Amino acid sequence: xxxxxxHNLANTELQxxxxxxxxxxxxxxxxxGLIWKFLESPGNVLLxxxxxxxxxxxxxxxxxxxxxxxxxxxxEISANKVYVSSxxxxxxxxRQFPGVHEVIDSMSGKGLAGTxxxxxxxxxxxxxxxxxxxxILALKRAKQKGIVVIDSxxxxxxxxxxxxxxxxxxxxxxELDDSKLGAVVVSEGESASGLTHLVDGITTLSMSRLEGxxxxxxxxxxxxxxxxxxxxxxxTLDRGRFTPLPRVGFHLDGDLSETPRVPAIVPHSEAxxxxxxxxLDKLLQGxxxxxxxxLIDLNSTVSPRVGIILIDIITANFINQGGxxxxxxxxxxxxxxxxxxxxxxxxxxALNERVRIAEYNQGLPDEKWRVKMKGKIEEDIPIINxxxxxxxxxxxxxxxxxxxxKLAQVYGEDIGVPSLGEIGAGIRESAAFMxxxxxxPTMMREELQRSVDYYLKTQTLDExxxxxxxxxxxxxxxxxxSFERGYPRLSLMEVx
Numbered sequence: 001x002x003x004x005x006x007h008n009l010a011n012t013e014l015q016x017x018x019x020x021x022x023x024x025x026x027x028x029x030x031x032x033g034l035i036w037k038f039l040e041s042p043g044n045v046l047l048x049x050x051x052x053x054x055x056x057x058x059x060x061x062x063x064x065x066x067x068x069x070x071x072x073x074x075x076e077i078s079a080n081k082v083y084v085s086s087x088x089x090x091x092x093x094x095r096q097f098p099g100v101h102e103v104i105d106s107m108s109g110k111g112l113a114g115t116x117x118x119x120x121x122x123x124x125x126x127x128x129x130x131x132x133x134x135x136i137l138a139l140k141r142a143k144q145k146g147i148v149v150i151d152s153x154x155x156x157x158x159x160x161x162x163x164x165x166x167x168x169x170x171x172x173x174x175e176l177d178d179s180k181l182g183a184v185v186v187s188e189g190e191s192a193s194g195l196t197h198l199v200d201g202i203t204t205l206s207m208s209r210l211e212g213x214x215x216x217x218x219x220x221x222x223x224x225x226x227x228x229x230x231x232x233x234x235x236t237l238d239r240g241r242f243t244p245l246p247r248v249g250f251h252l253d254g255d256l257s258e259t260p261r262v263p264a265i266v267p268h269s270e271a272x273x274x275x276x277x278x279x280l281d282k283l284l285q286g287x288x289x290x291x292x293x294x295l296i297d298l299n300s301t302v303s304p305r306v307g308i309i310l311i312d313i314i315t316a317n318f319i320n321q322g323g324x325x326x327x328x329x330x331x332x333x334x335x336x337x338x339x340x341x342x343x344x345x346x347x348x349x350a351l352n353e354r355v356r357i358a359e360y361n362q363g364l365p366d367e368k369w370r371v372k373m374k375g376k377i378e379e380d381i382p383i384i385n386x387x388x389x390x391x392x393x394x395x396x397x398x399x400x401x402x403x404x405x406k407l408a409q410v411y412g413e414d415i416g417v418p419s420l421g422e423i424g425a426g427i428r429e430s431a432a433f434m435x436x437x438x439x440x441p442t443m444m445r446e447e448l449q450r451s452v453d454y455y456l457k458t459q460t461l462d463e464x465x466x467x468x469x470x471x472x473x474x475x476x477x478x479x480x481x482s483f484e485r486g487y488p489r490l491s492l493m494e495v496x
Contacts, residue, residue: 029244031220031233036066038201038223039147039184043177047195049187050205055216055237056186059205060149062242063184067147080139080146080181084132086155132156136171140179148172151186153195173198200224213468213476214495215461218244232462234478236495245464245478245493248306262345262487265320273397273433276317279492283467283474284454291428292453298439299459304332306465308341309481310458311437313490315401316345323397324354326371326388330437331406335359335370345487354395356387360410377411398432404444405437413442467492 038044046063048056067081139146150156150172157165172183187195196202202221207214219232234245266274272287281287288294298307308330315325319342329338335357343351352368360373371387373380391398427434436452438445449455455471458479465479477492 029233029235029247031218031228031230032062032242032244034223034226034228035201035203035220036063038226039063039182041225042145042180042182044201044224045173045176045183045185045199046201046203047185047187047199048203048205049189051207052188054205054207055235055242056188056205057151058237058240058242059203059218060151060184060186064147064149067145080142080144080148082135082139082146082148084148084150084156086152086158133167133171139181140175143178143180145180147182147184149184149186151184152188153185154188169198210466210468210476211457211470213474215466215476216495217462230463234462234464234466234495236478236493238494238496243493245466245495246480247463248303248460248465248479248481262316262320266317268321268397273323273399274317276313277490277492279477280467280490283456283469283477283492285472288433288454290431290433293427293434293436293451294454295436295438295448295452295456297445297455297457298437299457300439301460302439302458302465303460304330306460306481307437307439307458308333308338309488310479310490311401311435312341312345313488314435315342315399316488318397318399319346319350319354321397322354322395323399324356324391324395325399325401326356326358326384326391327401328358328403328406330403331409334361334364336364339367339369354391356391358384373410375410392430396431398430399435400427400432401435401437403437404442404448405440408440408442408444466495 035046039046048059050056064081064083136148139148157168160168172185176183185195185199201223204219204221206217206219208217209215216235216237217232218235220228221231233247236243236245266276266278266281268274269287272281272289274281274287275284296307296310298304315327319325327338329335338357339351339355342355346355355369356371357369358373359370360375362372364370364372366372371383373383388398388400426432436448438448449470453471454469456467456469458465458467460466466476467479468474468476476495478495480491480493482489482491
């Protein structure tokens with residue numbers, strides 16, 4: 001990409017950062033925290049490399065933000081923060097980041113305190129290099145905690161004579177240990193082979209596409225002296241901040257020793273049902289319209305436990321507002337497992353009165369919430385319709401949740417949506433809604449993709465759970481589950 005385009009990309013990142021409260025701390029990721037600990041070790045140099053537009057400058061600025069001073073008794077000595085840029089003018093940079101002590105333009109060698117103006121692009125390169133080298137050496141001699149960012153290396157050394165380049169390399173890479181300085185070097189290329197032997201850490205940023213949607217990845221190739229439990233993570237540049245996406249833990253049950261205390265519900269609107277997550281409602285452009293159908297496609301990389309918590313959040317918020325539900329559970333979970341899970345979030349009375357859960361094992365004991373099925377579609381459709389009508393007499397708001405993998409397992413792969421047509425015949429007219437869950441490529445899945453009103457897809461990548469809308473179209477979002485007093489909550493982080 002041309003230098004002008006790189007300059008525009010960097011300015012865009014700064015403009016985005018202007019609307020964000022820079023005192024707010026983003027989600028703290030293990031990998032990003034490890035990179036910061038690495039830079040806090042005096043003398044370490046980190047190389048950030050990647051194609052244009054992948055977020056290199058934003059990551060460098062995030063690291064620059066985190067530099068704290070040294071406390072000596074009641075006094076705190078501010079850390080030195082120096083940004084050498086070939087892509088963003090010092091005037092614009094300082095306007096957005098006043099906490100940075102000095103900004104040097106690598107083309108002119110002048111900082112904001114000098115006589116730099118945006119028209120001074122033709123200063124002699126030898127003078128520019130001398131000024132940058134002088135400032136870095138002065139910081140080294142000061143032996144004060146700080147960080148120097150060179151953004152970008154290619155811009156700083158472009159058109160330099162060999163002697164000038166060696167002087168700059170020596171100033172940055174030699175004898176940093178005793179100086180209490182750390183350095184970040186940004187490279188415009190995807191693989192800065194000429195620098196890898198000079199640096200102590202390498203982070204590569206990349207951008208890919210997931211069905212036409214942007215996905216951003218960070219890969220830590222090395223951090224000398226640090227053990228990496230994992231090397232990769234996904235991130236977003238939302239609001240001009242470099243923010244890693246949350247990781248989804250293996251155990252997501254919260255504190256099972258306490259009875260969940262249901263927090264304030266997320267209320268339905270007059271026209272739509274809430275999913276129990278304001279972020280997910282926003283992705284669906286206002287929640288689930290009454291009388292509609294939703295398909296949630298769980299990729300094989302998504303843990304079934306993660307899937308059931310997602311469904312529990314939607315179902316519990318619905319029931320806790322007086323709604324009723326008929327549920328065909330996941331193929332690997334029994335009706336008892338689903339009932340125990342729901343009981344924690346809606347209470348025993350609501351479970352018995354307004355929830356009905358299908359069970360295909362005739363040997364299990366009777367429960368008010370348990371509906372024993374025959375395992376034959378022609379016999380089970382009347383059973384479902386009967387209980388569906390009973391729920392309608394109890395509550396004016398009803399939802400029907402099907403695991404279509406379970407239906408295929410019980411009734412065969414060739415069962416299609418038309419076979420179940422009479423089950424949902426009154427959904428639109430009664431302002432109810434149907435939620436379908438699939439994870440396997442069956443004929444039903446293909447038919448549902450065409451017929452539903454809303455279509456969400458999920459998958460796990462680099463330990464982050466992703467969700468995005470096909471109907472309606474949306475960007476990829478990272479999913480974070482939290483437990484408030486034992487009650488599950490879902491929040492989303494848009495990847496931009």
